[in-house]
Amino acid sequence: MRVMVIVKGDKNSEAGILPKKELFAEMGKFNEQLAKAGVMLAGEGLQPSSKGKRVKFSGTTRTVIDGPFTESKELIAGFWLWQVRSMEEAVEWLKRAPFDGGTEIEIRQVFEAEDFGAEFTPELKEQEERIRQQIEKQKAS
Amino acid sequence: MTATDIHPTIEAVWKIESPKVIAGLTRMVRDVGLAEDLAQDALVVALEQWPNSGVPDNPGAWLMAIAKRRAIDLFRRNQLLIRKHEEVSRDLEAKQMAVPDFDAGIEDNLGDDLLSLMFISCHPVLSTDARVALTLRLLGGLTTDEIARAFLASEPAIAQRIVRAKRTLADAQVPFEVPRGAELAARLSSVLEVIYLIFNEGYSATAGEDWIRPGLCEEALRLGRVLAELAPLEPEVHGLAALMEIQASRMKARVGTSGEPILLFDQDRAKWDQLLITRGLAALERAERLSVARGSYTLQAAIAACHARARTGDQTDWSRIVTLYDELAELVPSPVVHLNRAVAVGMASGPAAGFELTERLTSEASLRNYHLLPSVRGDLLTKLGRLAEARAEFERAASLTRNTRERELLLTRAERLHSSH
Numbered sequence: 001m002r003v004m005v006i007v008k009g010d011k012n013s014e015a016g017i018l019p020k021k022e023l024f025a026e027m028g029k030f031n032e033q034l035a036k037a038g039v040m041l042a043g044e045g046l047q048p049s050s051k052g053k054r055v056k057f058s059g060t061t062r063t064v065i066d067g068p069f070t071e072s073k074e075l076i077a078g079f080w081l082w083q084v085r086s087m088e089e090a091v092e093w094l095k096r097a098p099f100d101g102g103t104e105i106e107i108r109q110v111f112e113a114e115d116f117g118a119e120f121t122p123e124l125k126e127q128e129e130r131i132r133q134q135i136e137k138q139k140a141s
Numbered sequence: 142m143t144a145t146d147i148h149p150t151i152e153a154v155w156k157i158e159s160p161k162v163i164a165g166l167t168r169m170v171r172d173v174g175l176a177e178d179l180a181q182d183a184l185v186v187a188l189e190q191w192p193n194s195g196v197p198d199n200p201g202a203w204l205m206a207i208a209k210r211r212a213i214d215l216f217r218r219n220q221l222l223i224r225k226h227e228e229v230s231r232d233l234e235a236k237q238m239a240v241p242d243f244d245a246g247i248e249d250n251l252g253d254d255l256l257s258l259m260f261i262s263c264h265p266v267l268s269t270d271a272r273v274a275l276t277l278r279l280l281g282g283l284t285t286d287e288i289a290r291a292f293l294a295s296e297p298a299i300a301q302r303i304v305r306a307k308r309t310l311a312d313a314q315v316p317f318e319v320p321r322g323a324e325l326a327a328r329l330s331s332v333l334e335v336i337y338l339i340f341n342e343g344y345s346a347t348a349g350e351d352w353i354r355p356g357l358c359e360e361a362l363r364l365g366r367v368l369a370e371l372a373p374l375e376p377e378v379h380g381l382a383a384l385m386e387i388q389a390s391r392m393k394a395r396v397g398t399s400g401e402p403i404l405l406f407d408q409d410r411a412k413w414d415q416l417l418i419t420r421g422l423a424a425l426e427r428a429e430r431l432s433v434a435r436g437s438y439t440l441q442a443a444i445a446a447c448h449a450r451a452r453t454g455d456q457t458d459w460s461r462i463v464t465l466y467d468e469l470a471e472l473v474p475s476p477v478v479h480l481n482r483a484v485a486v487g488m489a490s491g492p493a494a495g496f497e498l499t500e501r502l503t504s505e506a507s508l509r510n511y512h513l514l515p516s517v518r519g520d521l522l523t524k525l526g527r528l529a530e531a532r533a534e535f536e537r538a539a540s541l542t543r544n545t546r547e548r549e550l551l552l553t554r555a556e557r558l559h560s561s562h
Binding site: 035036037038041042081083085086088089091092093112 | 149150152153154156157196200252359362363364365366367370371393416420
């Protein structure tokens, strides 16, 4: 399964202040660990919302709103896309990230074709169980 | 957190940490079977303690510490035993029973240890089935039950296979190391073969009702990505990663709503996963940058990339694909490669030229029961308007495939020709 790990904005990210050198180095190390474990698919940091735009839809009207946007907690400062075997694995990896100071990071599961996921649906599991029994029977006979 | 809540967490930690723990322990005790037993012992302790104490801050180090303590106890006991039985040769004592260096740095050797674990799991002394099972077990952290499910085998059968594999490795005294020099190429190709086998088992299930067993594809992809990080200078490692990423990019497009397979040209290319394509093309570029002479995985990835780059089926660069198959046929002179080449020629130069090439393959003994030969011939004959012959080929293909879904597809194609003829 894939998850998106969402890093929320704060005063610093909105002000365009980059993290301190040490944190940068630690984050680099963390990213390396993720890559070495085959977990990291993609990851990007986003520029402050002052450089962003919003488009509001209402009937046929489209209104463009310029940044910056308030409520920095609602803003996204960056994201990763991870390939993991379970949500618990994603949590375990995220716990190892070098964040601090009350930062909250959100993990969300990505929708995928149900066939392409680490978790089998109960129907598939049942079907597999049937096939397995059939094969066992064939072997035995 | 309650005890039942924490089990999935422990399982996740185990999947992350166990390959590292087993690899580190194997370096110490020089026996991968013993190392895994020790790691499993540590897991049992974790399952007892963590529900009360919570998961420790550094669970990998915690598991390692427990396993090490067990190992030291075991070696002390063995030494005691030896002192009591003086008839046992001193040589044996010195060689096998010396307490190993348990304090050697783990992190320093981590990369090499993990790589050594891959090499030992895929050692040529083992049967292919054993290599696959052991790799999933030791490097994927899969339980025997999970492996059994994936391969539609019984759990005792898989457990047996793993036990035997470990014994074979111990009996053969296979060293725990990254092979060097001339040996490296042959051993690496075994590792790549095992990973690709796992991928293919998932991608195109050879038996049973399902066309794709997705868990295996994901695990193979993960192993391929890990290997590319561990052995970044080996071009074929990136070639294999590229091949799997690009093939996996079509996963969503190659199965219809009722589980039927959809062939490449009928696929909705909008459903192709562009992230995986991008990753695949990047890996292919790395492979080609590392070596001018392309290996077989890199060539297959280059062929897959031709399809990935084409926005529509008509835009496929078939003449380039033919050239790549020429190169591949020289490297791997297998009838299957020639069959694929015939398909490409059929597209580049017309069905008559392609069919002509398949004529020579019908006498190949190794293709006699290969369903894709009549399937390809049926396809080319259809294009040539020789519909009755085409139908016979599709029917023959259907009788040869072991995959239920594929058989249905082939019979449908035969049926359609029947009604249109």
